[in-house]
Amino acid sequence: LGNLGRFEEAIASYDKAIEIKPDYHEAWFNRGNALSNLGRIEDAIASYDKAIEIKPDLHQAWNNRGLALGNLGRFEEA
DSSP: OGGGTOHHHHHHHHHHHHHHOTTOHHHHHHHHHHHHHTTOHHHHHHHHHHHHHHOTTOHHHHHHHHHHHHHTTOTTTO
């Protein structure tokens, strides 16, 4: 769904996956990407944070979190 640009529907699917398996880091990460694509940057950061909490070495989440913080002008945090 995300590849089709249907980000709201993708988020609903990620939410369902998380409901079934709350520690599914990939769903949290991809949810963050979909939120970012919708311009919901703070929500995206929260999803990346959750992915990192579950899998601290998930470098892609760290990277995307930094990009999102930079987009908000929070460069020191990025």
